[in-house]
Amino acid sequence: xxxxxxxxxxxxxxxxxxxxxxxxxxxxxxxxxxxxxxxxxxxxxxxxxxxxxxxxxxxxxxxxxxxxxxxxxxxxxxxxxxxxxxxxxxxxxxxxxxxxxxxxxxxxxxxxxxxxxxxxxxxxxxxxxxxxxxxxxxxxxxxxxxxxxxxxxxxxxxxxxxxxxxxxxxxxxxxxxxxxxxxxxxxxxxxxxxxxxxxxxxxxxxxxxxxxxxxxxxxxxxxxxxxxxxxxxxxxxxxxxxxxxxxxxxxxxxxxxxxxxxxxxxxxxxxxxxxxxxxxxxxxxxxxxxxxxxxxxxxxxxxxxxxxxxxxxxxxxxxxxxxxxxxxxxxxxxxxxxxxxxxxxxxxxxxxxxxxxxxxxxxxxxxxxxxxxxxxxxxxxxxxxxxxxxxxxxxxxxxxxxxxxxx
Amino acid sequence: xxxxxxxxxxxxxxxxxxxxxxxxxxxxxxxxxxxxxxxxxxxxxxxxxxxxxxxxxxxxxxxxxxxxxxxxxxxxxxxxxxxxxxxxxxxxxxxxxxxxxxxxxxxxxxxxxxxxxxxxxxxxxxxxxxxxxxxxxxxxxxxxxxxxxxxxxxxxxxxxxxxxxxxxxxxxxxxxxxxxxxxxxxxxxxxxxxxxxxxxxxxxx
Numbered sequence: 365x366x367x368x369x370x371x372x373x374x375x376x377x378x379x380x381x382x383x384x385x386x387x388x389x390x391x392x393x394x395x396x397x398x399x400x401x402x403x404x405x406x407x408x409x410x411x412x413x414x415x416x417x418x419x420x421x422x423x424x425x426x427x428x429x430x431x432x433x434x435x436x437x438x439x440x441x442x443x444x445x446x447x448x449x450x451x452x453x454x455x456x457x458x459x460x461x462x463x464x465x466x467x468x469x470x471x472x473x474x475x476x477x478x479x480x481x482x483x484x485x486x487x488x489x490x491x492x493x494x495x496x497x498x499x500x501x502x503x504x505x506x507x508x509x510x511x512x513x514x515x516x517x518x519x520x521x522x523x524x525x526x527x528x529x530x531x532x533x534x535x536x537x538x539x540x541x542x543x544x545x546x547x548x549x550x551x552x553x554x555x556x557x558x559x560x561x562x563x564x565x566x567x568x569x570x571x572x573x574x575x576x577x578x579x580x581x582x583x584x585x586x587x588x589x590x591x592x593x594x595x596x597x598x599x600x601x602x603x604x605x606x607x608x609x610x611x612x613x614x615x616x617x618x619x620x621x622x623x624x625x626x627x628x629x630x631x632x633x634x635x636x637x638x639x640x641x642x643x644x645x646x647x648x649x650x651x652x653x654x655x656x657x658x659x660x661x662x663x664x665x666x667x668x669x670x671x672x673x674x675x676x677x678x679x680x681x682x683x684x685x686x687x688x689x690x691x692x693x694x695x696x697x698x699x700x701x702x703x704x705x706x707x708x709x710x711x712x713x714x715x716x717x718x719x720x721x722x723x724x725x726x727x728x729x730x731x732x733x734x735x736x737x738x739x740x741x742x743x744x745x746x747x748x749x750x751x752x753x754x755x756x757x758x759x760x761x762x763x764x765x766x767x768x769x770x771x
Numbered sequence: 772x773x774x775x776x777x778x779x780x781x782x783x784x785x786x787x788x789x790x791x792x793x794x795x796x797x798x799x800x801x802x803x804x805x806x807x808x809x810x811x812x813x814x815x816x817x818x819x820x821x822x823x824x825x826x827x828x829x830x831x832x833x834x835x836x837x838x839x840x841x842x843x844x845x846x847x848x849x850x851x852x853x854x855x856x857x858x859x860x861x862x863x864x865x866x867x868x869x870x871x872x873x874x875x876x877x878x879x880x881x882x883x884x885x886x887x888x889x890x891x892x893x894x895x896x897x898x899x900x901x902x903x904x905x906x907x908x909x910x911x912x913x914x915x916x917x918x919x920x921x922x923x924x925x926x927x928x929x930x931x932x933x934x935x936x937x938x939x940x941x942x943x944x945x946x947x948x949x950x951x952x953x954x955x956x957x958x959x960x961x962x963x964x965x966x967x968x969x970x971x972x973x974x975x976x
Contacts, residue, residue, distance in 0.1 A: 412851035413890075491885055498850055500818025502778045523818045567830070574781060575816040628856070646861055647822045713889040717852075 368605040375550040380602055392598065393688055394668065395443075397678045399436045400687030400737060403697050404730050405429035410524050410705035411712060415719060416726040425621045426648055426660035430527065430579070431587055435661055437531055438591020439598070441538050442545070446592070446599055449542065458539060465536055468695065472528040475699050476515050479525060479706055480504050486710045495710060499523050503573060519571050524702055526578040533570075533581045534588040541589050542596070549593040556589040564652055576651065583653040587661060594665060604669055611670060614663035621660050690737030697733050704729050772796075772811045773832050773874075775824055776843030779882070780815025782945060791815070793841075795949035796956075803957050812837070820847035821861045828865055833872040840869050841912070841952065843879040849896035858896060862903045876909045877952075883918035910955070917951060918944070 370380050406429045408416050422428035448457040479499065486495050496502050500523045504511040514520025518529040544552035560583050563569070569576030597604075621644075623631070630641040648654050678684045690697045708725045715721040774780045774793035782791020797811035814831040816823070821844040824831075832840050842865060848858045862878070869876045880900060887893045897915060904911035921944075 412853075492889060494846070494850060494884065494890075497778050497818065497846060500778065502781075502817050573817065575819070642860065642864070646825075646857060646864075647820075649826060651823075651826075713850075716888050716891055 367603055371605045374602045378546045378548055393678045394672050396688035396691035397684050399694050400691030402429040402432040403690055407701040407705050407729055408726055411708045414722045424625055426656040431661040434587045435591040438588040439595040442592045442595025446542050468532050471699050475702055476525055478703050521572050530579040541592050545592050545596050556586050560586045580651050614666045617663045686734040689741045690734050693737045693740040697737050701733050772839045773835050773837040774813050774841045775832055776815045777819045778817035780843045781817045792945040792949040795946050796952050799953040821845045825861050825865050828868050839875045841877045849893055852892050855899045859899050859903050866907045866909055877912050878904045878909055879912045880914040883915045
């Protein structure tokens, strides 16, 4: 059977055409490397106004590191918990998922408190009220009790502390979305798109103070679902068909996005497109997603799956290894990155955005964060080595650690 | 009226005693123009950029059908240094939306900062606001100049002005700003409304 037919069968029915579900043991280095890279980009972008941020991907395309992060969250959730559901059943997977959700929640609250402390210190030391403004932390100082309750219920999210709540909600939805993707990836994607469009039409969002969530979960579940479909495909070992026209289409779209983002005004001179060019150049609707964002991230993922070397090839290069280590420990690196970037913002302002300091902070931060990833990977290896030495004595040879385990 | 803005507009969020500038402005305008029906709707969302506000302008401003919108904005753009041309474009679009809906706009200048050397392009962004307001023919409320005047007049402690301790965010500053806005608005609508109000509008401070 051709790969196109097999792929189509997967899209419609959630399994390869021959019906056999063989679970692949997947630890795809591409995911770790890209995730690590996205984390570094998020760190740089969270210090707006720095020179390096001007070279980050959001200046050259419709989607940015947040889209990659959410997409890869979907992919790795499918690999980890999808695999667990297939092998050990839903109950165990749900337990592990619950544990992970708790960890994420605690991490979010911890980062919230640390950031409040950092900003409070900065404001009292430097007398610059704008630090409160940029991080939207005013409610915390104004009505601490209410803000604290808001933080605990995820209904108050200062700027930059809005990705983890999204991740928590999406991961909580994982079993439902995965069940859908098992039955029919295409059907689930269509459902997911319909929910997004309905939320847009009815202006649905979860509450965040006077406004909605910066990342509207009703919208961003589309990217997460796309990630789950990709992860499910990887889990089943479904190969992408060689569709040249789609390759060409994806490249064309990405080039078009580049051109639209980097030109000033409307280079086509077609009056009807003026508004569209303005809308993509002024910023894209990150809260509610946008077709341009979604198509861009879809095109990028298609090309990445088709052309990036699979397996461990990407993880062999020194940079690849460093980013992969950060990507494997994404929660830690992300949380530390948020705190560092906010400290970075403050240092940048206090030094009047001196170029040397900007470069130093960016380079220093990225080095620190990748170093943290490498350290944590090393730490896990040596502690696992110690731990497996004792219990395995009675159980024969050391079982390989399940490759789909959680981090 | 609608007050569109970020945290300066949102103010305290304190339900007990709303001391945000739109609340003070409403009370003050009602006092000065007793005959007129006055409502100031607070649409401030902390931390929002001009672009974020542009996206919600239809829903939060036009749909409310106000006579006037006060747009307090651009601080995020100035801090993030997003590009002056980009800010000008966002402002022009926002002004365009309100004009198309027949709503008068008052643009609010950026706040004065004790040490604005922290943001090397701060003045450039103020210039963008000034220029855009001028070219579009909308009023620019001189918040910066006003705060600067206060700071040199020593009528206020620095804490009262910019809330440097972060804990008492500028109730005094907000109050004065609202009173000054009321001055301007009353002066602007004065010829029409004061007649109905029996000419009892007195400038206060």
